[in-house]
Amino acid sequence: MxxxxxxxxxxxxxxxxxxxxxxxxxxxxxxxxxxxxxxxxxxxxxxxxxxxxxxxxxxxxxxxxxxxxxxxxxxxxxxxxxxxxxxxxxxxxxxxxxxxxxxxxxxxxxxxxxxxxxxxxxxxxxxxxxxxxxxxxxxxxxxxxxxxxxxxxxxxxxxxxxxxxxxxxxxxxxxxxxxxxxxxxRARNTVENALRIMLLAAASLAILTTIGIVFSLIGNTIKFFSLYPASEFFGSFTWSPSFGGGSELGIWPLLWGTLYISVIALTVAVPIGLFAAVYLSEYAGPRMRAWAKPMLEVLAGIPTIVYGLFALLTVGPLLLSVFGRDGLGWMQAGTAVMTAGLVMGIMLIPFVSSLSDDIINAVPQSLRDGSYGLGATKSETIKQVILPAALPGIVGAILLAASRAIGETMIVVLGAGAAARLSLNPFDAMTTVTAKIVSQLTGDADFASPEALVAFALGMTLFVMTLGLNVFALYIVRKYREQYE
Known part of the structure; x- marks a missing residue:
């Protein structure tokens, strides 16, 4: 049936x-x-x-x-x-x-x-x-x-x-x-107890899912390290998988590409997002805020595959025309770290601006009134009162945006290329941990080989990185957040 x-x-x-x-x-x-x-x-x-x-x-x-x-x-x-x-x-x-x-x-x-x-x-x-x-x-x-x-x-x-x-x-x-x-x-008592148990089960589902994901990653990561030495995985600076044997699976080129692209993305997203948040919360009138904030948050609803196509078809050729062979000669192709970093930064703007805007608005109005009463101007109040009071929350928002950048895949696949290399040139093609997880598990891969199991080791490394950033963000917010009446 x-x-x-x-x-x-x-x-x-x-x-x-x-x-x-x-x-x-x-x-x-x-x-x-x-x-x-x-x-x-x-x-x-x-x-x-x-x-x-x-x-x-x-x-x-x-x-x-x-x-x-x-x-x-x-x-x-x-x-x-x-x-x-x-x-x-x-x-x-x-x-x-x-x-x-x-x-x-x-x-x-x-x-x-x-x-x-x-x-x-x-x-x-x-x-x-x-x-x-x-x-x-x-x-x-x-x-x-x-x-x-x-x-x-x-x-x-x-x-x-x-x-x-x-x-x-x-x-x-x-x-x-x-x-x-x-x-x-007593039917009412029985039904309410049953609903209480179902609500508890629903609340526990996220925790159980996370535990299942972690154990799955740990199990397959242990299996990978039983076939491939952990010393070479964390000690090698070469990424060269080959299903025919003789692979070199060093993680550092992938980590470098991940961090390099994330830094460029945050360099774009943090100033623009923070300035937008300050403007919307302190300078914009109700009418301007009513349409500007939703328009800005539309960026968060765009699928990442669309951002990837934007990087591949628009940003990449634009950068190539300026920094390519016909321009400064620094860029060889449209797929590069700079291409993915710029587009990813645009994607992260609403994450930074929305969280920062909410945090700035949470600063009590009494602090603003006290600053104005002492003769401070609006800009001085923002720089010396509001931003210091909201700084822990803003730092937490930036770290959460960094976690989002580290875990991004489609923009990197379409905009950054697939070369695993250690280079300081932002106009070189590189790749990230997430992109290689996709490539290693795509096709008729033998899941008993190190070349396929390495995806779980990469995923475990990425999980630890993002978990550390999230824990650090929560620690910063809770430790330095001031409580206002």
Whole structure:
């Protein structure tokens, strides 16, 4: 049964339980005054139908692929892995053949029994898959076909068992809640406790997600360092991956490009954003502020891919015309550190300006009035009173913008180039950690090789960097922030 149908069945049972609960408690009103309102009895049944059923559904959908993958991998064994390949690549072929079998069955080119029968001739299946538009390479063997058929059978059985389990739980919840629906049952307390638990689970989801990401990075990073020495990763100044072997995976050229582009971006964003914040909070009138601030914040809503195209098609050629061979001769191509840094700085302007504007507006008006009362001008008040009072928050905003710059990908991919080098020339093409994470995980990468696992080590390094910046920003804000009445 498709998952969508299963969801609709559970929702229909929950709706039926809600109506049945209200009707039952209304008909039982003569036996005594109910403890709760009728809606609470209906929601009690609906919650008992939906929550256990959906929990099992979600867990089943998460666990089943791992179980099926493990069973098929064990069935294949090492003998099914040809020389020069890995079990991961063989499993990719298995999944591709399984999808081809599904397509052939859906198009009526072969029966479902024929697609699942392990005794089906390999040449016959090859012909049927070719008619369905699935071409099998020379590396697809009868063992791979058998594994694909096993994959389909296990998935089909798993989906059937899941449908039965989820439906049975929903019906059990419906019966349980209906039996509980009596005037003495404290339905309101039960529903409120259930909602409290669901809200707690929702609040914990972000924390659990972060913990899962961290453990995933740590596990794969440890696996990478078991294959590639950590001393060479952190001690080498050369980045030269090669899936044929002999790779040099030094992180320093990538870190240098990341920090260089981020510094240029902050050099652009911080002055412009800070000056814009000062103007909007201290000089602009209500009418000017009403349209200028939303217009400035529109920059934050532009997708980063659009900024990347802007860097590639507009800023790069513009810089090349000035600093290229026809100009000063410093720039060889439109993709360079300066190109990505300028565009990224434009992207970061609303981050700095909005946060700084809110922080400046939070400075009490009494400080301004006191400064004016002592004879200070508006500019003197801004320089000597407002900005010093708002400085910790502004520093925190700048550090948060720096974290955003370090994690940017698309602008770097399209605007900075792909060369991993250590250079002081801002008009040279360079790359960053995020860009190389994308390139190392793109294509048919063997995830058991250091060249693919290095992406997790790069991600872990980037995670530690951004986490450190965020913690430092929070420390600065909390330590030096003055509390005003």
């Amino acid at each position: 498709p998952v969508t149908w299963l969801v609709f069945i559970v929702l229909a049972l929950a709706l039926a339980g809600f109506v049945a609960g209200r009707v039952r408690i209304d008909s039982a009103a003569g036996a005594g005054r109910p403890h709760s309102l009728p809606n609470y009895y209906g929601w009690n049944i609906a919650i008992k139908v939906m929550v256990p059923a959906f929990l099992v559904l979600i867990c089943w959908l998460i666990v089943q692929p791992f179980v099926v993958n493990g069973a098929v991998t064990a069935r294949l064994g090492d003998n099914a892995v040809p020389d020069g390949s890995t079990i991961g690549l063989v499993m990719s072929d298995v999944r591709r053949v399984a999808e081809g079998l599904d397509a052939a069955v859906s198009q009526g080119l072969m029966g479902a029994d024929q697609a699942s029968d392990l005794r089906t001739e390999f040449t016959n299946v090859r012909d049927r898959l070719a008619e369905a538009g699935v071409a099998l390479g020379s590396n697809v063997t009868p063992q791979v076909l058998g594994a694909a058929q096993t994959w389909r059978a296990l998935n089909a059985n798993g989906m059937l068992l899941m449908s039965v389990a989820v439906t049975a739980l929903a019906l059990a919840g419906l019966v349980w809640g209906y039996v509980q629906t009596t005037p003495d049952f």
